[in-house]
Amino acid sequence: MKEAENNPIVSLIASIVSPFIMLFGLYVIFHGHYSPGGGFQGGTLMAASIILIRLAHSGQTGQLQFPATLNTPLGSLGVLIYYGTGLAALWWGGQFLNYAYLPLAQAISWRRSWGILMVEIGVGLAVMAILVSIFDDLLEDNSYD
């Protein structure tokens, strides 16, 4: 196992760049209606920003922003948001995943638009958490404590 060396230049650049990648990921998720984008792409970008911090700061320092214990719960929460959107439509009288029956006081087309947004948020959360989780699983052997 190699000894950990925290390169100050690398960690500084990573800490500067990472928030912008995260912001761009959020933009891609929430702007998925109007421009190319969506949950999968945005989730990957958010995971990239988190993994960049983990690469630059070895050991426990990289875990401060997003601890590894959050991985599986957040991934499950993302999938549950998706299922919950479908089940909410089912509960309020429609078919599973028929967003027109979501309990929102708007026209049908806008209700479907909001349904798409909720689903995309769920996908983004799940993709981000699962990618970070796989990275953590692979690197667990190389903990530098």
Place this chain on the structure above:
Amino acid sequence: MRVVNYILLGVFFLLLIYASTSLFYRGDLEALVNREKSPANSPNAAAYYIRHAYHDTHSPNMVTAILADYRGYDTLGEETVILTAGLICFLLLRRERKKKKKSSPEKKQ
């Protein structure tokens, strides 16, 4: 053996180039995919999406509308697959590493 590999790669490359020459142009109304009726005279899905996607979902990005609304079940399955893959990575990788960690101090002693 390496020469055979390169020859196979070259043949495959030429095959792909040949196949791409018969692709239709984007937005070509005469292409089979873009026609409003399929050869069996049934309505084509693509034409329906192009006509109704904005009015149905208020999202100018047709891809998002199809991915998350019309084809919602598909995306649901994809997300479940991703979660399952992550959980299986967790189970497989973590368990082995723990065993190694337990056995390594004994060897040192």
